[in-house]
Amino acid sequence: LAKTTQPISMDSYEGQEVNITCSHNNIATNDYITWYQQFPSQGPRFIIQGYKTKVTNEVASLFIPADRKSSTLSLPRVSLSDTAVYYCLVVGDNAGNMLTFGGGTRLMVKP
């Protein structure tokens, strides 16, 4: 299983763009990159998933370079409600998929 490494915490201010980078050096050819968001006292919530290049949805963008050994979650114009823990996962598209969560990045958005 591909191990992921991401910063333990980040601070930002309302209205700023936040970029959280995750490294996954031993990602396999068929693996996808998935990001989750978790608020206190709630289960994680799926944000975005990608394989390569760029993926964008109504919540975030995901940038994946050609070598796919890292990925960057971009949150445009964050608000206080974006304060949460963000998890990067590498998901194997096979029966052995375990969806291993790491420690995540604690994002604190300040007014």
Next chain:
Amino acid sequence: EAGVVQSPRYKIIEKKQPVAFWCNPISGHNTLYWYLQNLGQGPELLIRYENEEAVDDSQLPKDRFSAERLKGVDSTLKIQPAELGDSAVYLCASSLEAGTSESGELFFGEGSRLTVL
């Protein structure tokens, strides 16, 4: 559409007592997961089901933990007897069948917070 439903939300018990958690996944989701989450840490997988079959239970402490998913829908996770170190949040999640491009999207319940005194 209803999400993943878990109960109870909170449970306080004394050590050595038994406890059980229940999970109802999203309709049509064949894969069901039980995770344990300690304070300040990411969720850790305990067991994964594909329909009725437990396909990965390598992280489940089988001396005191057990799980079942009869009929491939609802699932229960049991701890007997509970220990102080079992205090944590127990999360249930479901997804479409593993092996699809959408299998990376898990839908989590709100969790069951266990406190063992």
